[in-house]
Amino acid sequence: MSWQEKIAIQLYSVRKAMEKDLDGTLKRISEMGIRYVQLDGMRGNKTEEVARLLKHYDLKVIGMHIKHDRFFDDIDGILYEASLFDCKTIYDKYIEEEDQTPSGYKKTKRALVDLQYKLSPLGFRVGLHNPEFDFADQVDGRYVMDYLTDPENGISLYAEPDTYWISVAGMDPVEYIKRYSGRAPIIHMKDFVPGFDRMDMANNLTEIGSGTVDFRSVIEWGEQNGVEYYCIEQDQSQIDMFDSLEKSIAALKEMF
Template sequence: MKFHEKIAVQLYSVRKEMEANLEETLRLLSELGIKNVQLDGMRGNPPLEVARLLKKYDLNVVGMHIKHDRFFNDLDGIIEEAYLFDCKTIYDKYIEEEDQNEVGYRKTKRALLEVAYKLSPLGFRVGLHNPEYDFKTEIDGRMMMDFVTDPENGISIYAEPDTYWISASDIDPVEYIKRYSGRAPIIHMKDYIPGFDLTDMDNNLTEIGSGTVDFKSVIEWGEQNGVEYYCIEQDRSKLDMFESLKISIAALKNIQI
């Protein structure tokens, strides 16, 4: 499969649009040439209707973001959703604020490993998506993201590196992802403009090709190291979201590998 066919869109990008008109949102994504999406909740829509419309518009669910607390108390619900959407690659979307400390990170690793022990025999992959704060804490001499994803007893928590949040942490995303050869089936592709406050996402988050992230090098590495999908996630934009996604999709497709 050529890397152009591995481009995906995280539906968090169009969360407001999904709340307003689910079918129109999925239709417009399909018209952008998108075949692969990553789920991030139903956005007020019945799961069966989301599944029906995804199928109608030939959108393949390649990953699912799951709320942090569900890994502790709703494993049955996670499994049910995974089978409904025919997707066994599931990520803890972000660690809730109350668990953003050493005790919480250790608890999170245990919970994710327990889920992985139970579900790996069924073909599931359990992973963690990284926001910026995950790079600010060390546990046992390891950055938190590395600590949680370090293999244990032959089971690995998969990483979902996010080029924006890695860049916002003053870390080179191309160098950082190299530690995850074979352990990062999805990479979040988000561009970054330095020089703004970390919380100023209106200015420091931008469309792919407008910032400083070296996406060509990310993809070159990914094609040699098991990356299955390059997932655009545009948390917000000054543009209409579909125009924003159109720009980012075109920028990725224009990369020559």
């Protein structure tokens, strides 16, 4: 499969559209030529209906973002959804604020490593989405993402590096992701415009090709180091979201 065929869409990008018109939203994604998507909740729709329409529009789920607390109190529900969507790559989407402490991060790592230990024989991959607080907080002298994905008793969690949040932190996405060779099956592709407050997402998050992230180098590294999907996530945009996604898809495909 060529790298262009590995372009995916994180459905968080179209969360508002999914709430209003699930069928129409997935149809639009399919019409963009996209075959792979990441899930981030059902957005008020029945789980079974989301699965039915994804199959109807030939959209394959390549990763699932799961709410943090479900990893502690709803493992059965996670496994049900994983079976329904035929997806065994699951990520803790965002560590809730009450757990954004050294003890909370340690609790999170214990839970996720334990789950990885139990589920890896079944082919599951348990990981974490690269959060914005990653480079502000440390645990035992390590950045949060590094601490959480450091091997423990021979077990490693998978990383989902986010080029935007790495850039917000003033780091080079290409250099940072190198530590995750073979451990980052999905990379979130998001562009960044410097010069604004680091939390001013309305201005410093932009469509791919309109910012400073070196996506060509990200892809070149990814093709040599086990990246399976390049997933566009547009948290918000100053233009229509579907137009935004189409612009980013076109820019990615023109990288080479």
